[in-house]
Amino acid sequence: MARRFNIRMAGVGGQGVVTGSHILSTAVINAGGESTIVPFYGSEKRMAPVESYVRVSDEPIYEIGEITFPHIIIIFHPQVITHGKSYTMPFYYGLKEGGIALINNDGPMKLQKDQAHELEERRAKLYYIPATKISLEVSGMDLATNMALMGCIGAITGLTNMPALEQAVKDRFLGKGFVVSGGTAALDSVVERKFKKKQELIEKNVAVMRAAWNYAVDHGWAAKDVQRAEAPVAAAATA
Amino acid sequence: MSETEVKTNPQGDPITSVAAPKVEGKKDPHAEAKRQRVVTPEYMFFEAPRTREFITGSEAAKEAIRRSNVDLAVAYPITPQSETMQLVGVLYGEGYVKEYYRGEEEVGVMAAIAGGSRAGVRCFTATAGPGTLRGLEGIASWPGHRLPAVAMFTCRVVNAPLAIQPDNIEIAYLLNCGMIVFHAENQQDMFDFIMTGFVIGEKNDVTLPVGVCCDGFFVTHARGYVRMQDRGLKLPPRDPWRGAVPVLDAENPPARLSRDAPVQKSNFMAYNIHAVWQQEVWAAVERSRKYINRYMGGLLSAENVENADAVIIASGSAAAQSREAVRLCKEKGLNVGLIKIRSLRPFPTKELRELCGNVKLIVVPEFNYVGWLAKEVATAIYGYSKAKIIGGPRVYGGQSMPVELIVDEVESGLTGKKSTNVAVSQVMGGTVNPEEVAHFMRSI
Secondary structure: OOOEEEEEEEEEEOOOHHHHHHHHHHHHHHOOOEEEEEEEOOOOOEOOEEEEEEEEEOOOOOOOOOOOOOOEEEEOOOHHHHOOOOOOOOOOOOOOOOOEEEEEOOOOOOOOHHHHHHHHHOOOEEEEEOHHHHHHHHHOOHHHHHHHHHHHHHHHHOOOOHHHHHHHHHHHHOOOOOOOOHHHHHHHHHHHHHOOOHHHHHHHHHHHHHHHHHHHHHOOOOOOOOOOOOOOHHHHHHO | OOOOOOOEOOOOOEOOOOOOOOOOOOOOOOHHHHOOEEOOHHHHHHHOOEEEEEEEHHHHHHHHHHOOOOOEEEEOOOOOOOOHHHHHHHHHHHOOOOEEEEOOOHHHHHHHHHHHHHOOOOEEEEEOOHHHHHOHHHHHHOOOOOOOOEEEEEEOOOOOOOOOOOOOOHHHHHOOOOOEEEEEOOHHHHHHHHHHHHHHHOOOOOOOOEEEEEEOOOOOOOEEEEEEEOOOEEOOOOOHHHOOOOOOOOOOOOHHHHHOHHHHOOOHHHHHHHHHHHHHHHHHHHHOHHHHHHHHOOOEEEEOOOOOOEEEEEOOHHHHHHHHHHHHHHHOOOOEEEEEEOEEEOOOHHHHHHHOOOOOEEEOOEOOOOOHHHHHHHHHHOOOOOOEEEOOOEOOOOOOOOHHHHHHHHHHHHHOOOOOOOOHHHEEEOOOOHHHHHHHHHHO
């Protein structure tokens, strides 16, 4: 049977939801798997709802279009839930029986009674990861929140590995990948200036990913046989 | 003219813009195109080694045109479109396409394709949704004028209110034009169908335009793997004198038919001439079957149909969704087959009758409201199969079709449970209860 995950990512403009989905998709392909991505194009702007859909598998994927019934949903920002900043309402709409909701929040959220009940009914697994906190602690800024979530989901699906994720980040920022939009390209240059140089940017992003990967392993969320990822010796020396 | 003399235009103004001087050693932008080698269609389609690339459907169309020896491409960049014609413009810059220009709008574009094809050159254009319908007057006249050309339709919503998402209802209009119509599932089909379209449409006993349709955006804007021949190869040029009608000849049909009095009059001869001509157009559609079988491997492809509990029949993106539905059904222990229809005109009537003879349940998922494919399937197998035909699920207005909806229909069809997504009136075939349908029709 194919190992297959249809993933819906919901966040707000500026968090790199689409960029994150590109990196996960590339990382799964780098690791020898199959993946497709469908970004939802609406009226993108900072703090406005953004959705992106990624399919990952170890077998060919034929399906196209948006994902209505995901195995996994990733919530990039608590406001998706608290303020209803989502194209899909409630945030878990269509989540498959026994599906996973990976939520970026510092500890469990108090959900509305009926929503908590519905999630319980479909035996949803709620994983809360403090992705923004991890990003701040490891890289010194919150912009790598998406990287933390991608590292975490990489370990949960077990369809990629840290070297493949690292390569995907390099592809994205060293120009081998493709630019999502003109606005994103402009954002990139701002981010790059903040990090002084690209190499530093990549290392910090990868470090955040690795921390979140290990967070998933430590909490028992990771797929079978997925191990903690240790930092390369050379990188550890400079950190 | 001496060197000091200033060139002026007729008004006496000095001419300041002149052609760029030829720089020695400058690379000829057409150099690569000029080195292309003509190969036979048989070599191109069956023998030439291919390499795999990960590209969009629009890029796949561009690569097909690069290898198709196209003389004339006319663009009109309607929104919503795809960047296909823009990419073909790049090919013109590189010398792979001999003539290229932007039309005034679709009426002009389709007329230009008619003129080009009538003049005997190989023509290509692409349009979408509202553009297809605007150009339909011209498109519907191509088959009667026996004009081989390939037009790509990247289907989009055409109904009000406005939407720019995929919905393939426009194919319903194209099916009755008398042209050959293919429906591509993915980027690879896009590439293959365009190239084979030129070859099949230009066969002497066919001499018809070919419409290559796909569900826009899902195919044109998304990437997929495409296996392609070397870009140094191209198809033989169009040989217009092999066509069923003479090239640009006002003394012979069909040009003469339009010019001469009989057709303009309401008399027996006029009706007769027109009737015979239409019969001949549709006979030509029929004759294309053997070439579709030869170059495309059949009008349909069937997987796991024998001994299946149910069969899904689909074309275009719905076929892609159905592949996943088959996989999900398998995980649930249901044995489901898949028939993907490649050619809608001609329609694989004989093939479906043979394949569906013993099938109990047929599910026809579609990306449009009216369900043109379900009607085609039901008509084709009428009297040859007792299968219950579920005309759905359907999505329209641009929605993606959740695979789970198809699985639901297979399950409800097999268990007899009422479907939540498909109207009773859209369930056809042997096991339908006419009273139930009548009740539904009365209550809507």
